[in-house]
Amino acid sequence: MKKMLGEERRLQLLTQLKKSKTPITGTDLAKFANVSRQVIVNDMTLLKARNEPIIATSQGYLYMHQEHLQQxxxxxxxxxxxxxxxxxxxxxxxxxxxxxxxxxxxxxxxxxxxxxxxxxxxxxxxxxxxxxxxxxxxxxxxxxxxxxxxxxxxxxxxxxxxxxxxxxxxxxxxxxx
CATH class of the missing domain: 3.30.1340.20 (3H domain)
Structure with missing residues (x-):
């Protein structure tokens, strides 16, 4: 499997998080992107800095969809x-x-x-x-x-x-x- 690079990887990770209704572990995201878990931690930090509503939970990373926030x-x-x-x-x-x-x-x-x-x-x-x-x-x-x-x-x-x-x-x- 090819290693995903930089911005392409972050966009793919964001897509995965948006599709999921449940948290995704850093380990699972690392396997998906063929990178280390530390790279995922850095990517999540960069995405959060762009005001993406991602939270780190004890079960993994979760994208907070707007409809969930409003309800x-x-x-x-x-x-x-x-x-x-x-x-x-x-x-x-x-x-x-x-x-x-x-x-x-x-x-x-x-x-x-x-x-x-x-x-x-x-x-x-x-x-x-x-x-x-x-x-x-x-x-x-x-x-x-x-x-x-x-x-x-x-x-x-x-x-x-x-x-x-x-x-x-x-x-x-x-x-x-």
Missing amino acids: TVERTLPCLHTSDQTEDELMTIVDCGGTVKNVIVEHPIYGELIASIMVSNRHEVKQFIERVNETQANYLSALTGGIHLHVITAPSVEVLTLIEQALEKKGYLVQDQ
């Missing part, structure tokens, strides 16, 4: 729990019909750190938790004693309210002092 509402929720409760927190959100877009923590040196999560069902949550466990990575909330923000998207304000109530019932929301 959702979002809310940022302040959360606090132990790392052992992360799976339950994420499952609670997706079981209510939401998508966990990202996690945000406030670092004393670097300021706001944001990491994409993009899980919207139990299978994706399980995959995310498995990857964390396999890599023995720490959750970003470990940097802040468990305090973090999640940007949650949902099909309606009512679903967001349901999610907020479910998290509050479990004690995962930071309460006003």
Whole structure:
């Protein structure tokens, strides 16, 4: 298979992402383009710099189609729990019909750190938790004693309210002092 070069490769990668309804791993994109995974990481950075709505999720790269963006509402929720409760927190959100877009923590040196999560069902949550466990990575909330923000998207304000109530019932929301 011939190695794709520069701009032609980025256009082909963009086409692949636009056609897919699910995330595509960097490894799969690298095989498709016959290049290294690092080349794909660089290509995604260049495409994002051109304002292409590509996000890196724990499952791979995803192109955010305009119709998907218009059909959702979002809310940022302040959360606090132990790392052992992360799976339950994420499952609670997706079981209510939401998508966990990202996690945000406030670092004393670097300021706001944001990491994409993009899980919207139990299978994706399980995959995310498995990857964390396999890599023995720490959750970003470990940097802040468990305090973090999640940007949650949902099909309606009512679903967001349901999610907020479910998290509050479990004690995962930071309460006003």
